[in-house]
Amino acid sequence: MPLKYLRHNLQPICPHQPVLHRCTSSGARRSLPSAFPVVDGALQLIDRHVFEANLQNSQACQQRYLELKEKALKAGGETGVARHTQRNKKVLVRDRLHMLLDDDDFLELSPFAGLGLPYGDIPSAGCLTGIGKINGLWCVFTANDATVKGGTAYPITVKKQLRAQEVAIQNRLPCVYLVDSGGAFLPLQSDIFPDKNHGGRVFYNEAIMSAMRIPQVAVVCGSCTAGGAYVPTMAEEAIIVHRIGTIFLGGPPLVKAATGEEVTPEDLGGARLHSEVSGCVDHFAAVESEAYECTRNIISTLNFKLPEEDSAEAEEPLYNSEELMGLAPRSYNFSMDIKLIVSRLTDGSRFQEFKSRYGTSLVTGFAKIEGHLVGVVANNGKLTYEACLKGSHFVQLCEQRDIPLIFLQNTAPEPSHTLSQNKAESNTMILKAQASMMSAVACASVPKITVVTGGCHGSDSYAMVLGKCLRIIKQQEYQLSRGKPKAVPLRM
Structure with missing residues (x-):
C-alpha cells in the first residue's frame, strides 16, 4: 500500500541526503530532539461501518493492483524475453539493476506507466526508472527494457524519462542511464520530437544537470540509435559492452540505403570503434557484469562525503x-x-x-x-x-x-x-x-x-x-x- x-x-x-554534501561541506546536520504530542487515532464505534466499506473496496483495489503489477513485470512477454536473452545474448533489465545496485530494495517510479494507451499496452513505458543505492550513494536510474518493442521510445517513454530526470534535478541525485534502445517509435514521432517537453528535453536536461554538477554515468548495453546516441555522449562518463553495445545516428540498413555500402553494426558503431577510435565512450567492458562493476567504481570516485549513519531505530x-x-x-x-x-x-x-x-x-x-x-x-x-x-x-x-x-x-x-x-x-x-x-x-x-x-x-x-x-x-x-x-x- x-x-x-x-x-x-x-x-x-x-x-x-549524503549526495547533497561534498567533501568541502561541514557534514550532515544533526536533528534536534522532539517530543511531539501523540495523535488520538483510535477508531470510534460510529466509524466502523465506514471503515468496513472502505476496507472491502481497498481489498478489491489491491487485487487490481497486483494484476497490473504482474502485467508490468511480464514486460515484452515470452517472445520478447526469448529474443532478448537467447538471440541477442543480453541480460534482462531487472537483472541488470540487480548487478548495479547495492541490493534489490529500490524505489521504482511510475511502474504502471504505459498501460491502457490508445495504441496498446507499453508495459512500464518500455523503461524502468527509480532511486536506489550504488556504493552507498542514492542515485536515480533510467534503464531501457528492450523486451518491450525493442526498446523503442514512445511518447510515454519520453515522459517517464523526463520525470526521472526531474526527480534527479530537484534532489541533486547522481543519474545512471542503462541505454538499450532502437530510437524513437517513428509512427508517433509527432508526439516525440517537436515540443518543449518532448524528446529533445532529455538532452537539454543532461546539459542542465551537468552545469549543476549533478554526476551522470551511462552504460551502453544495447542499441543506441539516432537521437538516443546523445544520451551516453552527453554523460560525464560512459561504458560500452563489447559485441552488445552500439552507438550510431543511422544503422547499417540506413547506410546501405543511402550509400549502398554494407557495414556491420560493430564496424559502424561498436565498442572497439568508440573506445579506441572515436573516443565517444570512456570505458570498455567485455561483458555486462564488468560494465556494472565499472559503473559502481565510477560512483565511488564522485568525491561525496557520506554522513554518519544514525543507529537509532525509527519508532513505529x-x-x-x-x-x-x-x-x-x-x-x-x-x-x-x-x-x-x-x-x-x-x-x-x-x-x-x-x-x-x-x-x-x-x-x-x-x-x-x-x-x-x-x-x-x-x-x-x-x-x-x-x-x-x-x-x-x-x-x-x-x-x-x-x-x-x-x-x-x-x-x-x-x-x-x-x-x-x-x-x-x-x-x-x-x-x-x-x-x-x-x-x-x-x-x-x-x-x-x-x-x-x-x-x-x-x-x-x-x-x-x-x-x-x-x-x-x-x-x-x-x-x-x-x-x-x-x-x-x-x-x-
Whole structure:
C-alpha cells in the first residue's frame, strides 16, 4: 500500500541526503530532539461501518493492483524475453539493476506507466526508472527494457524519462542511464520530437544537470540509435559492452540505403570503434557484469562525503498501519478525519499541529517519518479562505526551516456556485487565498511528496499538487452517472 510504503521510501528525498554534501561541506546536520504530542487515532464505534466499506473496496483495489503489477513485470512477454536473452545474448533489465545496485530494495517510479494507451499496452513505458543505492550513494536510474518493442521510445517513454530526470534535478541525485534502445517509435514521432517537453528535453536536461554538477554515468548495453546516441555522449562518463553495445545516428540498413555500402553494426558503431577510435565512450567492458562493476567504481570516485549513519531505530506508529486499508475513502461520503491517517504514518503517532483551531479544513503540522522531520499538509475537507492562508504560512515556514513537505490530498468535485454578490465576493477571496498558497508551494525548494488519498478535483487540487517532485496517487477510474463524475478507486 502506498501510504504504508511511504514510511519506508522517504529516505531518498530527505534534504540532508549524503549526495547533497561534498567533501568541502561541514557534514550532515544533526536533528534536534522532539517530543511531539501523540495523535488520538483510535477508531470510534460510529466509524466502523465506514471503515468496513472502505476496507472491502481497498481489498478489491489491491487485487487490481497486483494484476497490473504482474502485467508490468511480464514486460515484452515470452517472445520478447526469448529474443532478448537467447538471440541477442543480453541480460534482462531487472537483472541488470540487480548487478548495479547495492541490493534489490529500490524505489521504482511510475511502474504502471504505459498501460491502457490508445495504441496498446507499453508495459512500464518500455523503461524502468527509480532511486536506489550504488556504493552507498542514492542515485536515480533510467534503464531501457528492450523486451518491450525493442526498446523503442514512445511518447510515454519520453515522459517517464523526463520525470526521472526531474526527480534527479530537484534532489541533486547522481543519474545512471542503462541505454538499450532502437530510437524513437517513428509512427508517433509527432508526439516525440517537436515540443518543449518532448524528446529533445532529455538532452537539454543532461546539459542542465551537468552545469549543476549533478554526476551522470551511462552504460551502453544495447542499441543506441539516432537521437538516443546523445544520451551516453552527453554523460560525464560512459561504458560500452563489447559485441552488445552500439552507438550510431543511422544503422547499417540506413547506410546501405543511402550509400549502398554494407557495414556491420560493430564496424559502424561498436565498442572497439568508440573506445579506441572515436573516443565517444570512456570505458570498455567485455561483458555486462564488468560494465556494472565499472559503473559502481565510477560512483565511488564522485568525491561525496557520506554522513554518519544514525543507529537509532525509527519508532513505529502506535496504531496498526494495516488499518490504512479501511481509511482510504471509497467515495467522498466515506471519508474520515485525516488525523486517523496521520496517526498511522508518523513515528510514534506523534504530530505537532500548527494552527489547530484556524482553517480546520486543512490540517498542518510537524512529524517524523522513519526518523526524518517532515511538514504535513492534509485536506480535511474543502479548502476555505482561512485554510489557504494557513497552508501558505505553513509551507513558507517549512521552506525557511528546510523541512520536506508531505501533502495528503482528498479534494471533492464541488464547483463554486456564484448565486449572489456576497457568494461571488466570498469565492473571489478564496481564489486569492488559493493563489497565495499555490505561489508558496511552487516557490518552495524543499522536497515535496503528494499522496492523493481520495480525489483530485477543481481549484483545491492546484494548491495541493503544484510543483511536487514525487507523487503517490490513488488510481481512480471516472464514470459518468447522471452527468456527474463518479470516482471508483482502483487501488490505494
